[in-house]
Amino acid sequence: MILILAVVQGITEWLPVSSSGHLVVVQGYLGLKVPLIFDVALHVGTLCVVLMAFREDVVKILKALIRLDFRAEEGKLALFIVMGSLPTAVIGFLFHNVFEALFYNVLAVGIALLINGFLLYVSGQGRGSRELGFLDSLLIGTAQGVAITPGFSRSGFTIATGLLMGVKKEVSFVYSFLLSMPAVVGATIVESKDLAVGSQDMTVLILGVVTSIVVGYVSLKILFRMVMKERFHLFAYYCWIAGAIIIVFQLFQ
Numbered sequence: 001m002i003l004i005l006a007v008v009q010g011i012t013e014w015l016p017v018s019s020s021g022h023l024v025v026v027q028g029y030l031g032l033k034v035p036l037i038f039d040v041a042l043h044v045g046t047l048c049v050v051l052m053a054f055r056e057d058v059v060k061i062l063k064a065l066i067r068l069d070f071r072a073e074e075g076k077l078a079l080f081i082v083m084g085s086l087p088t089a090v091i092g093f094l095f096h097n098v099f100e101a102l103f104y105n106v107l108a109v110g111i112a113l114l115i116n117g118f119l120l121y122v123s124g125q126g127r128g129s130r131e132l133g134f135l136d137s138l139l140i141g142t143a144q145g146v147a148i149t150p151g152f153s154r155s156g157f158t159i160a161t162g163l164l165m166g167v168k169k170e171v172s173f174v175y176s177f178l179l180s181m182p183a184v185v186g187a188t189i190v191e192s193k194d195l196a197v198g199s200q201d202m203t204v205l206i207l208g209v210v211t212s213i214v215v216g217y218v219s220l221k222i223l224f225r226m227v228m229k230e231r232f233h234l235f236a237y238y239c240w241i242a243g244a245i246i247i248v249f250q251l252f253q
Contacts, residue, residue, distance in 0.1 A: 006208035010215025016156025084141030091145030110246030112151020117239030123160035124233025
């Protein structure tokens, strides 16, 4: 079970098709329930992938913070990450119960995937040519907060928002995943407070997390190529097909 969920998480965490939505569907149709310890471990795995893929950017940002140099590009980026994290935190706090209820609603996931597909498709019209600004960071952070909804893709919403705002595609991509780090750390802390480690098979758990990291790293590289080649919007077709199938199945089962 854990390996199946790890592969699903590894693929969908990075591609703009909603990992949370896919986990809701897999759990709903297969009758599976993700143990809390596995969910927390996946957050750690997600953080590892981001650190591996963007290690140079992270190091530069940390050096700028140590020097308190907010005039350098890395220092500005650190401020943008803080600015973008604020709306995410507010939305997550205010609508926590709403988001939690949606994690048990497969039909809602299908509808959300259709909306997610629409946003991805229209983002293909974005031809960004400028650097990130404070307003961009706030809007992208708001998009990240809304994307807590199962069926909405965090990477899809944040990258698409950047592209539609006219931000360079590479900048939108990098900022999207650097912005995910505080959100992942926050989610890990929140979930860990209720964590009670029982008799989980730690070998299988570790294997599942490693699997999600390896698959996730490959998926992240694929996504980067798609964004750079301006094919990001093509993921919309998958979201529409998957969403339509889920809705039809739920309505007529």
